[in-house]
Structure formats: C-alpha cells, structure tokens
Amino acid sequence: PEDSRAFNSFNLGEMFDQVTGFLTGMQFLTMFVGISTLLAGIFAIGNILLITVKERTKEIGIRRALGAKPWEIRTQIILESIVLSLFAGILGIIFGGGVLFIINMIMNSMGDDAFLLNSSVNFSVILMALFLLVFLGTLIGLIPANRAIRIRPIEALRDE
Numbered sequence: 001p002e003d004s005r006a007f008n009s010f011n012l013g014e015m016f017d018q019v020t021g022f023l024t025g026m027q028f029l030t031m032f033v034g035i036s037t038l039l040a041g042i043f044a045i046g047n048i049l050l051i052t053v054k055e056r057t058k059e060i061g062i063r064r065a066l067g068a069k070p071w072e073i074r075t076q077i078i079l080e081s082i083v084l085s086l087f088a089g090i091l092g093i094i095f096g097g098g099v100l101f102i103i104n105m106i107m108n109s110m111g112d113d114a115f116l117l118n119s120s121v122n123f124s125v126i127l128m129a130l131f132l133l134v135f136l137g138t139l140i141g142l143i144p145a146n147r148a149i150r151i152r153p154i155e156a157l158r159d160e
Helices: 012-055 057-065 070-113 123-149 153-158
Strands: none
Touching (some): 057 070, 070 123
C-alpha cells in the first residue's frame, strides 16, 4: 500500500457475479413473499366463506326445504369464492401497478442518480398469479360449499 509504483487491480467479473447473485436472491425473496401473500389471501377467503355459510345456515336450510339441490348450493358457494378471489386479485393488480407507478415517478425525479429504472412486472407473471389465486380460491371454496350442503333443512330451520 505504501509503494507508489505498485499496480492495483480488481476483477470486474467477480463484482458482476456478486451483483447478479444479490439480484437472484432478491427475486427468490420476492417470489416467496408473493406466494406467501397469495396463500394468506386464499386462507382469508376460505375463512370468510366459512363464516358466511355459518351465518346463512337458515337461508340455506330454507332453500333446501324449498327444493334446492345440493349441487345448486355448492355452485353458489363456489361462485362466491371465484368472485371474491377475482375481485381480490384485480384489486391487488391495481394496487401493485400503483406502487410501481409511484416508484417509477420517484426514480425518474432522481435523474441520473436513480438506482432503479423502469421497475415493472411481466404481464405473464401477473396473469399467472391471478389464475393461481382464482384456482386456489375455487379449491378452498369447496370446504365451505361441502359444509353448506351438509346442512339439514329441518335443523337449519329449528336453529335460531
């Protein structure tokens, strides 16, 4: 370090590998957080539907007493699950797009000092996440739907 005629060098490839490794780790972390959020949303939708079925026991019992078939009750609950999942997914896409828009505005205002330019998400990833949310929401909707069709009309009308 004290020799004024010494040469100093560094390997740009090693630095590039470090940055690439960091970004790969961040992608996996982002995917993990995203999938965890989707699963938490699915469980929330399932719980909402279970509570809904519990609160609508009398309504379901009346429908069954009037001749509604079990598949009609099941279809109603599953359709509610699909609508909830789709609505939540679309709201998530809008919110995520808004966050990315704000990030881009902040980074563009920083000028050349910005470390993150044109942050975006592939459209295929958005569609895949929405499809996964609706698919898993439909599957989780089967639990309250099956619970709803097990409600006996006479017990539902007696329970108050």
